[in-house]
Amino acid sequence: MRADKTCIGGRMNQNQNQNPNHTVRKITLPSGRNIEVIRFERTKKPARAGLHICPDCESDLVQPLAWSEPLDGGWELELSCPNCRWNTEGVFSQEEVYELEDRLDEGLEDMLRDLKRLTHANMVEEIDRFVVALNANHILPEDF
Template sequence: MHSQDRPDTRPSAQPSARKQGELPRAEQRPVPADGATEQLHVCFNCASELVYPLDWCEEGLRHWRIVLRCPECESRREGVFEQTCVEQLDDELDRASSTLLGDLRRMTHANMSEEAAFFIKALDADLIVPSDF
């Protein structure tokens, strides 16, 4: 996961200090001891699958400290997670980004097709004249 690939993230060596008026962060959560990998994209509070990282930094060779935010319930949590969990989060974020880009392409195409159809109808009805340009 590279911060420069995500415009809404701010990598730093230290998590940012809490500012006045900012929502309090949830307590830090330890890495699960049972070997199960957490699904970091799922909110611990409301079970939304839209959780994304706000900030992260390395904590040793195979661990990352990450601040996560849920856009639906505004919950935040900070924890130290194993590399495998972080890689799964990165894969999920890539998948979700691809889905969003696909939806954007389809919507853009539909909107442009509709605009072109209106323009053609206006041309056929002589509603557009050279002085319009």
């Protein structure tokens, strides 16, 4: 496979040459077919939307591992992302910590709601199996 830093016809297009956000490469495949590969440079990550957002993988599952209240009124937190294992320590404002607490509370409510649904679904399955076993006379008084 051969790769050149050229465009169609072996020359760089004016617009592509002036755009620093991407490069164009012409690649000749083993079959002889030519293709163009446009590579876009990664743009800067947007400003952090909250302590619950991971700056590396953008997961909204960042959680505190440790915390303490320093003298200046903020909070010292150790934060970790369970998806990519990113972690950091820092001092954060009371408002940021309140927002993180709200997000954690919402996450807990979601988990409890899911637990309730799963528990109900499991109980329904167990009851259905019990009814089938009763109807087939597989459950006897000695089983109790």
